Amino acid sequence: MNGRIHIYRVFDIGKDVNLEGVQRHFEMSSSAQRFRLNRSSKAMIINQPPLSLVIENSKYSALGHPLDLEVTAKIWHFGAVSLTMSFILPKGLTWERLIALGNFLENDSNLHDLAKKRVEQIVTGLGRPVSTVNWETYEDYACYFFQSLEGCEKNAMEVFNRYDVFRLILSENNETLSEQIKKTILDSTFQYSQDDLAVIDWNSALIIEPSGSTDIIDVIEFSLCQLLEMRYYDDLLDERLTYLYSSLEKKRFSIFQNHYSRLSREAAQIYLDISDTVESVENTMKVVGDFYLAKIFRAASQRLRFKDWKDSVDQKLSNLAQVSRLFVGEANEKRNQLLEIIIIVLIAIEVVPLFFK
Structure with missing residues (x-):
C-alpha cells in the first residue's frame, strides 16, 4: 500500500487574523503560502484562503x-489553526497492523502534546499570548489516504471485499462490528470514478485517490474548522447568556443607575460580534460547480453534525437578541419613571408655594 495517515488537531486562537500581515512575518522564517485547492476548475471558491x-x-x-x-x-x-501531522505508511505494513497503528496515533497523548506545542509556537509568532488559545474545545480527526492499494487498482470498491475498512474507520482493534454499523458507514461512501473512493465518518475517513490530489481531505479539514468554531461560539454564548441572566435576576437597580443600558449595549455588541464571525465562517468556502466536492462537503458536515451545532448557535443568538431588547425596555422604563418623578417634583415646586400664600 502507498499512502499516509493524516492526524488533525484544530484549535480556536481567539480574534480574527490579518493573514496578509501574518504571511509577511512567517515568510521571513519558514515556508508559507496562501492555500489553494488543487483543481483548476475554480469549482470551490475560498474567501480569504488560509495561510499554509x-x-x-x-x-x-x-x-x-x-x-x-x-x-x-x-x-x-x-x-x-488546523494542524496536520502526516505519517508516511512504512513498506510491508499489513492491514491489521495499520488498524493498530491508526488506533495508537489517534489516541497518542504525546502526539497531542506535540500538536499543542506547535500551535503555541504559531500563536507566539502571531504576537498573541498563549492564553488566547482555547485548549479545552478542539477538534481531532484521522484520515487514511491511499494513492494505491493492492487489489483495488481498477475498482476502488473492492477495498470492502479485501480489507476490513469498518474496523479501521472506527478504530476498533478487536470488536466484531454489527451489520447496522457497517451500513451506516457504507451510506457515507462516494465515488467519482471507478478507481477512487471516499468514505466519510464522524471521527475518521478513508480516501483512495490515485492522482494524489488532496482536494477531498482539504474539504474535510475545512469542515472540521467550521465545526470547531460553532462549538466554540456555542460555549461562548452559554457563558454570556448565563452572565446576562444572572445580572437580570440578582441585581436590583435604582432609577438613577444606567446598568440596564450598559448591559443592553454589551448584549448587542456580543450579538453583532458573534453573528459576524459565524457568517464569516459559513461563507469562507463555497461550491459553485463541482457536484462531487459539494457532495463530499455536505456529507462531511452532516457526519460531523454541523447543522445541530449551527442551529444551537442560531437559537442562542436569538435568545441574546431578546435579552438585549429586554434590557432596552427596562432601561427605557427606568428613564420614563425618572422623567415622571422630575415632572412631579417640578409641579410640586410650582404648586406648593401657592398653598403658603
Missing part, C-alpha cells in the same frame, strides 16, 4: 515503527 505553513519534517516512533512525520498548519482568518 510547513512546520517540520522529522521521525516519530509508533508501535516500533520509525515513521516519517511532516507537520503542516493552516491559519484561518476567523481565528482558527
